[in-house]
Every structure is written in structure tokens, then in C-alpha cells.
Amino acid sequence: MPAAPGTSKFQIELRRHLRGQNISDNLVHLICEIAEASKYVINAVRTGDLGVAGTSNLYGEEQLALDVLSDRIMRKRLIHSGVVCNIASEEMDEIYQAQASADGLYSVAYDPLDGSSLVDVNLAVGTIVSIYEGCDLLQPGRNQVAAMYILYGPRVSLVYTVGDGVHEFTMNNLMEFTLTRENIRMQEEGNIYAPGGLRNKYNDGDEKFIRHLEAKGCKLRYSGGFVPDINQVLMKGKGIFMYPALKGSPNGKLRVLFELNPMAFIVEHAGGAASNGSIPILDIVPESLDQRAPIYIGCKADVKAATDFLVEKAQEPAAAASFVNG
Numbered sequence: 001m002p003a004a005p006g007t008s009k010f011q012i013e014l015r016r017h018l019r020g021q022n023i024s025d026n027l028v029h030l031i032c033e034i035a036e037a038s039k040y041v042i043n044a045v046r047t048g049d050l051g052v053a054g055t056s057n058l059y060g061e062e063q064l065a066l067d068v069l070s071d072r073i074m075r076k077r078l079i080h081s082g083v084v085c086n087i088a089s090e091e092m093d094e095i096y097q098a099q100a101s102a103d104g105l106y107s108v109a110y111d112p113l114d115g116s117s118l119v120d121v122n123l124a125v126g127t128i129v130s131i132y133e134g135c136d137l138l139q140p141g142r143n144q145v146a147a148m149y150i151l152y153g154p155r156v157s158l159v160y161t162v163g164d165g166v167h168e169f170t171m172n173n174l175m176e177f178t179l180t181r182e183n184i185r186m187q188e189e190g191n192i193y194a195p196g197g198l199r200n201k202y203n204d205g206d207e208k209f210i211r212h213l214e215a216k217g218c219k220l221r222y223s224g225g226f227v228p229d230i231n232q233v234l235m236k237g238k239g240i241f242m243y244p245a246l247k248g249s250p251n252g253k254l255r256v257l258f259e260l261n262p263m264a265f266i267v268e269h270a271g272g273a274a275s276n277g278s279i280p281i282l283d284i285v286p287e288s289l290d291q292r293a294p295i296y297i298g299c300k301a302d303v304k305a306a307t308d309f310l311v312e313k314a315q316e317p318a319a320a321a322s323f324v325n326g
């Protein structure tokens with residue numbers, strides 16, 4: 001007799017996998033609801049309006065119709081899940097309270113459609129999600145109980161961790177997410193790099209690091225979408241993504257709550273590292289919803305090398321001064 005859909009040895013479906021993770025029923029339900037929402041987001045990406053919405057988000061960036069629609073899809077699903085207290089999104093100005101504080105509830109921060117400006121040139125985009133127990137969203141990323149992203153590429157994939165391994169699921173022809181890779185691990189060091197931001201605005205330490213990578217023969221692989229760029233580093237298990245501080249933008253571009261924390265949680269749980277140049281991303285204590293930070297994320301040795309170049313650069317003037325004075 002054929003196995004029930006999503007239960008055969010070769011088709012481990014997301015909900016079944018989550019049930020083996022020793023997490024609450026509410027968290028299983030929440031992650032599955034987000035996975036369901038992503039099916040509507042991918043539909044919007046495939047067929048929706050590519051124009052602007054005529055509004056701007058909390059960063060003052062022009063919102064696309066797709067940003068607004070994806071945000072609405074996610075938010076509605078989270079509200080109706082019945083297990084969410086507070087919701088924050090890259091596309092909302094303030095925290096939305098779905099339910100007052102109560103036991104067993106979770107709070108969610110998300111970027112509904114990261115890289116939305118890439119849809120009109122048909123490049124890959126994604127949804128990024130961070131989940132905390134309780135109602136507090138302004139806490140260090142290390143306190144996340146789950147993080148996930150959904151990548152809308154030639155295939156749709158979902159990567160999640162609840163702190164016990166990082167697992168990839170791929171959408172099948174029935175639109176079910178079935179397990180494709182379990183316990184993804186990153187190597188110690190890699191040979192690909194994805195550098196965000198204008199290079200002529202890089203500080204000296206970052207510029208030197210890039211030259212070091214080039215001299216080592218590392219391959220440049222940058223699509224301009226955070227989700228596919230991170231997914232590449234993670235799935236290949238080797239490499240580094242960086243979006244450093246830039247001249248004129250000391251905090252870089254990417255957002256701590258909606259982009260950096262969830263990706264850092266995933267990459268750390270796959271054996272990699274993520275730093276803002278001086279401390280782990282997950283140790284940043286966020287003070288506001290719209291906080292940004294520079295990021296170096298990927299293989300441990302590569303992240304360390306990047307931060308060593310920054311330290312070296314910072315110490316240079318002092319070293320030179322002591323040489324002159326001494």
C-alpha cells in the first residue's frame with residue numbers, strides 16, 4: 001500500500017520533522033503557518049504587480065506593491081495562528097500586538113520579501129523569520145527559539161533551525177515542503193565570497209580583506225539578494241557573506257531584527273559564525289526595531305580573518321604613533 005502523502009521514507013514533510021524536534025505544539029503550528037503563508041508569497045512573486053506601492057517603510061525606503069502584499073500575507077497568517085503575541089516586520093512602522101501576553105505565545109520578527117527589487121529582473125528573493133518565546137522582540141538574537149527563511153528561486157526551499165541542527169526542505173509538486181538536507185554543516189574555511197555594498201565606500205580593513213580573498217583565489221558570488229547569497233554559502237558549506245560598515249553608513253545596510261539575527265542563528269547552528277566586526281551578531285542588544293549593523297557571516301575561519309583585518313587596521317595608527325614616539 002502506498003504511504004500517506006508526506007510520510008514515506010523519502011518524503012519527510014515539514015510538520016512531521018518538526019514533531020521530532022522536542023518543541024511545543026504551538027511552535028510546530030507557528031512554523032507550519034509561516035510555511036503556509038510562504039505559498040501565497042511565492043504566488044504573489046510569480047504573478048503580482050511589479051510596481052511601487054506609493055508608501056515607504058520605517059527606513060524611509062519606497063515600498064513595492066509586492067513588499068506590502070507579502071507583509072499583509074505574513075501578518076494575517078501570524079495573527080490567525082492564535083499562538084503569536086507581538087509581530088514586527090521590516091515593512092511596518094511599529095510592533096503589532098496580535099494578542100496580549102499569555103503563556104505559550106511567541107513573538108515574530110520578519111522580512112516578508114527580502115530583495116524585492118530583484119523580482120523585476122527575475123532573480124531569487126526570500127522571506128526571513130525570527131521567533132522568540134514570549135512578547136519581547138528587543139532582545140539579543142541568541143534568545144531566538146527558532147529562525148527560518150524561505151527562498152523563492154528556481155525551486156522554493158525552506159531552511160529552519162529550532163536550535164538542534166539546520167534543515168532544508170524543498171517544495172514538491174503538491175506544494176508540500178519535504179526534507180532535502182538534514183543537519184547541514186559548514187566547513188571551517190571556504191573559497192567563495194559575497195561582498196555587499198559599494199566597494200569604493202569600503203574602509204581600509206575591509207578592502208584589505210577582499211584583496212586577501214582575491215589573492216587566495218576565492219570566487220566572487222554575489223546576487224544582491226541576502227537570502228540566496230546566504231543560502232549559497234550555507235548549502236555549499238563554504239564561504240563568507242559580508243555587508244560591512246561603509247563610509248557614510250557606519251552601520252552598513254542590513255537590519256538586526258529582520259535579517260541579521262535569524263541568519264546568524266541559522267549559520268551558527270550549522271557550525272559557522274556571524275560577527276558585526278567586533279562581537280557576535282547574536283550578542284547585540286537591540287535598542288530599536290530599525291537597528292542596523294555590519295555583518296560578516298559564514299565559515300568560522302573566514303569570519304575571524306575578516307574581523308582580524310579590521311582590528312589590524314584599527315591598531316595601525318596607534319602602532320605607527322608608538323613607533324614615531326618611541
Ligand SMILES: O=P(O)(O)OC[C@H]1O[C@](O)(COP(=O)(O)O)[C@@H](O)[C@@H]1O
Pocket residue numbers: 090111113114115116117195196197198224225226227253
Ligand atoms: O544592493 P546592495 O547594496 O548590495 O544591497 C543588497 C542587500 O540589500 C537587500 O536587498 C536588502 O533587503 P530588502 O530588499 O529587504 O530591502 C539584501 O537582500 C541584500 O543583501
Ligand SMILES: [Mg+2]
Pocket residue numbers: 090111113114115259
Ligand atoms: Mg530585507
Ligand SMILES: [Mg+2]
Pocket residue numbers: 067090111112113114115116
Ligand atoms: Mg524587505
